[in-house]
Amino acid sequence: MYCRVRIGKKGGYGLERILEIENISLQFGGVKALDNVTYHINKGEIFSLIGPNGAGKTSMLNCISGLYHPTSGSILYKGKDITKMKPYERTSLGIARAFQNIALFAHMSVLDNLKLGKHSLMKSGVFSGGLYIGKASKEEIEHRQKVEEVIEFLELQDIRHTPVGTLPYGLQKRVEVGRALALRPELILLDEPMAGMNNAEKELMSRFILDMHEMMDTTVVLIEHDLGVVMSLSDHIAVLDFGKRIGFGTPKEIQQNPDVIKAYIGEETVM
Template identity: 75%
Template structure:
């Protein structure tokens, strides 16, 4: 299997604070990959580096063998990297449908002047984008809330719309930062099913941050473990569960009886 993303010796520093310290790992194409670690370990900082919101201090980051370390966020989106945020960043007064349509903006090519001589091309493009959005609505089972203002929805449904907006970009790799946070057990089961379908049906590479270790161990092909900005473990779920350093720092040890 080919590497989708290769990170080598990546460091991120804010003044005297090292958020990430010489981190290296790779993510294989088409897998479900998870980042875990205690609060403040650097997980979201890593996603911010991958999506382009943060500029690492040093290191290398290659997406499908192309160096993207200094690339702008919208250029990374154009390559096929999409992001759903931990803190919901939706337009509360707008409908689910309109929020998802906004997620397609990076693929719009006809521009602001499409209403003139290029109306035909723009109209065709609008139909194509609407079709892509409808696929996301069907995929995430949001038909009943398509025209509902996002701000009136439950937190769990808003998280689903946040993931949907990233899916609307039709990414090769989707970054999900705690997509199940604040959800009840039923909503978590639904989200887990959607993540599996992204992987198996759509063939996407999924990068996941999640605190529910049961979910992580069930879904992940490989896991990277961060602690105080350093990589302390990398491997399959079984390898991570049996890694002494990871057990000591994060998973916890069973007390001797």
């Protein structure tokens, strides 16, 4: 249903690591959310992070995006240690995040939500009252063009001026992804972008993920509970259980991993 054909890109798969997670642990009091987790993500792939509820998946994305700072271990992005960097510093390097729980401004339009995300990267000064002058005016025009490209890419043209809070849930999730995509990241983190969607909406979101990966040359990190989606879209998968990594490899390797089968997939659902 979500069949993809892997086509060699610049450099091919697996020749360049964009993200390296090294011995990451995260502790809240006496609770270990992550326990000595290690894996890497190659540039230009779709990488999925799966596991049972409470396994530590979202905590891991929070560490990558900078919302949490790990108790120990390191995170390298394109060879640079970003472990202690703040979220906005990571965004400026090319990392963007879409959240599991929709974090949009409900009273604002689709267009304004996307523009707001893009404006976080503006480098030029802004005059009082939101008036863009000089270099800021030119930069605003460039940002608006990129936002328009995202609107077209995600097929949001007909609802561009609609308040987000009036949209169906599936469209709101698409706008949430669009706000992250408007930052034109090299690495995008998608936390359950298909949660609560019907099959038709999942099909559409799967196509968008494939297109952002193939057409925009964006590396995708995906948390998703639908194993059909995960196995069809992913180049590599890491599996967490109680904060520990219990599997890492290609979809085929994960499907045959006895620890993963026992903890998460189950004998009857192996594909």
